[in-house]
Amino acid sequence: xxxxxxxxxxxxxxxxxxxxxxxxxxxxxxxxxxxxxxxxxxxxxxxxxxxxxxxxxxxxxxxxxxxxxxxxxxxxxxxxxxxxxxxxxxxxxxxxxxxxxxxxxxxxxxxxxxxxxxxxxxxxxxxxxxxxxxxxxxxxxxxxxxxxxxxxxxxxxxxxxxxxxxxxxxxxxxxxxxxxxxxxxxxxxxxxxxxxxxxxxxxxxxxxxxxxxxxxxxxxxxxxxxxxxxxxxxxxxxxxxxxxxxxxxxxxxxxxxxxxxxxxxxxxxxxxxxxxxxxxxxxxxxxxxxxxxxxxxxxxxxxxxxxxxxxxx
Amino acid sequence: xxxxxxxxxxxxxxxxxxxxxxxxxxxxxxxxxxxxxxxxxxxxxxxxxxxxxxxxxxxxxxxxxxxxxxxxxxxxxxxxxxxxxxxxxxxxxxxxxxxxxxxxxxxxxxxxxxxxxxxxxxxxxxxxxxxxxxxxxxxxxxxxxxxxxxxxxxxxxxxxxxxxxxxxxxxxxxxxxxxxxxxxxxxxxxxxxxxxxxxxxxxxxxxxxxxxxxxxxxxxxxxxxxxxxxxxxxxxxxxxxxxxx
Numbered sequence: 001x002x003x004x005x006x007x008x009x010x011x012x013x014x015x016x017x018x019x020x021x022x023x024x025x026x027x028x029x030x031x032x033x034x035x036x037x038x039x040x041x042x043x044x045x046x047x048x049x050x051x052x053x054x055x056x057x058x059x060x061x062x063x064x065x066x067x068x069x070x071x072x073x074x075x076x077x078x079x080x081x082x083x084x085x086x087x088x089x090x091x092x093x094x095x096x097x098x099x100x101x102x103x104x105x106x107x108x109x110x111x112x113x114x115x116x117x118x119x120x121x122x123x124x125x126x127x128x129x130x131x132x133x134x135x136x137x138x139x140x141x142x143x144x145x146x147x148x149x150x151x152x153x154x155x156x157x158x159x160x161x162x163x164x165x166x167x168x169x170x171x172x173x174x175x176x177x178x179x180x181x182x183x184x185x186x187x188x189x190x191x192x193x194x195x196x197x198x199x200x201x202x203x204x205x206x207x208x209x210x211x212x213x214x215x216x217x218x219x220x221x222x223x224x225x226x227x228x229x230x231x232x233x234x235x236x237x238x239x240x241x242x243x244x245x246x247x248x249x250x251x252x253x254x255x256x257x258x259x260x261x262x263x264x265x266x267x268x269x270x271x272x273x274x275x276x277x278x279x280x281x282x283x284x285x286x287x288x289x290x291x292x293x294x295x296x297x298x299x300x301x302x303x304x305x306x307x308x309x310x311x312x313x
Numbered sequence: 314x315x316x317x318x319x320x321x322x323x324x325x326x327x328x329x330x331x332x333x334x335x336x337x338x339x340x341x342x343x344x345x346x347x348x349x350x351x352x353x354x355x356x357x358x359x360x361x362x363x364x365x366x367x368x369x370x371x372x373x374x375x376x377x378x379x380x381x382x383x384x385x386x387x388x389x390x391x392x393x394x395x396x397x398x399x400x401x402x403x404x405x406x407x408x409x410x411x412x413x414x415x416x417x418x419x420x421x422x423x424x425x426x427x428x429x430x431x432x433x434x435x436x437x438x439x440x441x442x443x444x445x446x447x448x449x450x451x452x453x454x455x456x457x458x459x460x461x462x463x464x465x466x467x468x469x470x471x472x473x474x475x476x477x478x479x480x481x482x483x484x485x486x487x488x489x490x491x492x493x494x495x496x497x498x499x500x501x502x503x504x505x506x507x508x509x510x511x512x513x514x515x516x517x518x519x520x521x522x523x524x525x526x527x528x529x530x531x532x533x534x535x536x537x538x539x540x541x542x543x544x545x546x547x548x549x550x551x552x553x554x555x556x557x558x
Contacts, residue, residue, distance in 0.1 A: 182416070182419060186408075188407065189407050193399065193405065194388075194416070196365060198417055198421030
């Protein structure tokens with residue numbers, strides 16, 4: 001499928017989803033749907049680095065938080081419309097991503113993963129002690145109830161996140177089908193051999209960490225407006241780090257479809273568990289599923305389906 | 314006299330307290346076929362790694378095609394025309410055999426020429442290279458499903474795909490049958506006739522002797538002999554160190 005056709009399909013699907021929810025008319029669905037979409041963006045973004053190049057990032061929450069806190073900063077100093085804040089959050093988180101990319105100069109495998117975790121801790125410490133951004137007490141954002149054209153504010157946020165999810169998926173698919181994706185795969189398989197074949201591995205890794213980080217930051221930028229209150233413990237929470245890894249792993253890391261399936265499945269399951277039981281149980285579900293998949297189906301749902309199809313042929 | 318294609322002078326590399334290479338001087342002229350031999354652990358692969366930028370040498374210099382290689386990363390050296398195969402095959406396991414060959418085509422040949430090879434051109438080039446090393450039937454197999462011997466052939470084909478000026482084949486023939494060794498030697502000599510300078514690292518003496526115009530011997534990180542193969546082989550020091558008493 002050509003990229004333009006694919007983009008059209010994505011937009012049509014997104015429009016149908018929005019129309020269907022509007023028609024159903026339950027405001028809670030937008031509220032829950034926003035979270036699902038946010039995880040589609042996070043999982044897809046994580047996969048661009050973790051799935052395509054094989055560098056595992058444990059610090060997703062930090063990038064999400066950079067996006068969220070850049071919005072807080074501008075909300076306090078110079079209020080801007082949310083789409084602009086999304087771009088700004090993306091730029092900041094992309095820069096942090098670029099910095100993280102330089103870690104890959106010396107760190108590989110588990111050591112890189114630990115490095116990203118350390119990065120998250122450092123950023124959390126900075127934010128917690130930055131009183132202007134609310135420090136450990138957190139920061140409030142008063143948002144309007146309604147917005148022109150769309151109506152209820154939560155629907156507006158939902159729509160923005162829907163757009164971001166479409167962009168993230170198109171970016172991921174675009175990379176996969178391009179020379180860039182080809183180079184990423186060689187890095188995942190064997191970095192030394194990639195260099196010997198002429199692949200500029202450092203440059204490609206920096207591109208991957210920057211795009212991945214920027215998308216995560218973009219997902220975090222509208223978050224303060226969604227919840228109305230942000231504190232470091234929430235946005236740096238384990239939930240984001242674990243989910244952004246678990247969703248692609250469970251869906252399958254080799255293509256853009258995997259994180260999408262994983263995110264829809266797990267985030268919906270979590271939302272359901274949160275309402276029915278408790279949010280802790282939701283995280284437990286993810287943990288158990290992750291263990292099951294890592295042991296039984298390391299290539300995720302996409303891998304299972306591919307194996308099944310190949311078996312039939 | 315023209316300057317050599319590859320000029321190594323005073324090259325040294327240590328791993329902690331272990332001196333892997335000690336003051337290596339070596340010049341390879343354009344169009345030459347050089348055999349590099351030495352016992353296991355003598356520093357052959359380390360030398361290749363220092364030439365190609367996989368490792369950084371602490372002292373000495375590597376010049377290639379009149380340009381200093383110091384500070385250049387491995388991929389930049391590949392772009393300038395240095396290609397190597399790895400002693401232990403390192404295929405891109407998630408790609409097909411043909412896909413492996415496309416990597417240097419996309420990232421080196423295109424980058425060097427500033428071209429953009431079409432899919433058909435790349436397919437044709439891959440098919441041609443696989444034909445040369447005898448892997449034509451395996452083009453669409455995943456490289457992880459190849460045997461060790463096939464992986465060695467793929468290593469060689471991938472290095473050739475980068476269209477190098479200097480090709481360094483690091484034990485490309487280990488485990489191959491006599492007939493296959495003869496085929497690969499013939500292939501390398503043919504490549505050499507087309508203008509590619511080749512350094513062959515090999516333990517199979519028959520292959521080295523039939524291939525090399527010049528033989529270089531490394532022992533414990535030092536170059537102990539460099540000259541015509543039959544002369545070098547007859548050198549008592551080489552015999553003692555390498556071939557046994």
